Amino acid sequence: MDQMLVYADSLSWGIIPDSRQRLAFEQRWPGVFEHNLQARGQNVRVIENCLNGRRSVWEDPFKAGRNGAEGLAQVIEMHSPLKLVLLMLGTNDFQRTHDNNAWLSAQGVARLIQIIRQAPIEPDMPIPEILLIAPPVITHPQGQIAGKFSGAEQRCIGLSEALRQVAQEQATRFFDANQVIHASPVDGIHLDAPAHRLLGEALAEEVTTRYNK
Template identity: 40%
Template sequence: MATILCYGDSLTWGAAPQGGRFNHNQRWPELLNDHLGSTHTVINFGLPGRTTVWEDPFREGRNGSLSIQTTLEIFGPIDVIILMLGTNDLKHYFNVGAYEASKGIEQIIHKIQAPSPHNFPTPKIFLVAPPNILSPKGDLADMYEGAVEKSQELHQHYQRVASLHKCVFFNSASIIQPSELDGIHLDLLANKQLSLALLPILDQLIKC
C-alpha cells in the first residue's frame, strides 16, 4: 500500500472557477485516489495561495518551502509526493518569473530529499508543471498582470529541475488549461483529465 501526497495550491485544493470549492469527489487528487482503489491512499494537501518560497504579504502561511518539512512529518512516511506549484509565484506583486519559480521548486525538492529525522524513506518526487494561465478575469486580472507569458515558460524550467534532481516530470499544460471563467482555476473536466493523465505515471512510480 502506497501513500501519495499531493502538495500544491488552489489547483490541487479544488478551487472552483466560479468561486468556492469543488466537492470531495470532483477534485483531481481525490479522483486519482478513486482510480487507484483502496490499496493506496492519496492525500490532498493543497492550499490556496501557496507559493514555492515567497512570503505573501496579504496571506499568512503560504510559503511552501517553510511548511514542507512539517508536512512530511505529519503525513509520513510518504511513498510519492506530487508537487504542483508555481502559479501563485507569478502574481504581479512578487515580481518574479518562471525561472525564479523553478528555483523555488528546487528548494522544496532539496528539503524533500534531505535525510528524515524519523528515518523515513525519501519519497519519490513527481513534479507537475501547472497549466498555462489564460486571460485572468476580475480582480485576478490586476493580480496576475504579465503572468500569462511567464506561465508559458514554467514547463521548460521545471523539466530542467526535474532532470537535475531525478524527479519524474509531467507538463499539465500539454493536456489541460484553466477555465475561461477566471483564467486561473480548473473546471470539472480539467480535474478529471488531469487525474487520468497522472494515473499511469503514478502507477509505474508505485511499482518501482
C-alpha cells in the same frame, strides 16, 4: 497501504473558477487520482495539503503562511511513510506582487524538492519519490482574480520547460499538465471540473506505469 501526498495550491484545492467555492473531493483531481488508483487494485491513500495562494518559496504580503517552503519538512515528517509526493506549484509565483520569471519560479520549486529529501523523518522511513507536475499555463486572468494576476500570462512564459529542467537536474519524475488540460477560460488560472477529472486520470496512469513495476 501506500500514502501519497499532494503538495499544491488552489488549482489542486479545487476552487471553482471565479468563485470562492470548492469542488467535492471526488471531483477534484486528487480525489479522481485516488479513485482511479484504487480501481486499478492499488491500496492507496491520497493526502491533500493544498493551500490557496501558496507560492514556491515567496511570501504573500497580504496573507500569512503562503511560502511553500515553510513547514514543508514537518509535513513530510507528519505523514511519513510516504511512497510519493506530487508537487504542483508555481502559478502563484506570478502574482502581481512578485516580479518573477519562469527560471526564478523553477528555482523555488527546486528548493522544495531539496526540503522534501532532507526532511527529518524517522531513520527507517523511506525518502519519498517525487513527481514534479508543471501546472497549466496562465492564459488571460479574468474575473475576481484579474488584478491579482495582471500580466502573469507574460511572466510565466517558459515555466513548463524550466520545471522540466529542474526535474532533470534533481533526478525527479516530471509530468506536464499542459499535455492533458488547460486553465479554465472562466478565469484563466484555475481548473474546471472536467480538467480535474482528466488530470486525475492521467496522473493515475502515469503513477501506475512508472511507480508500480
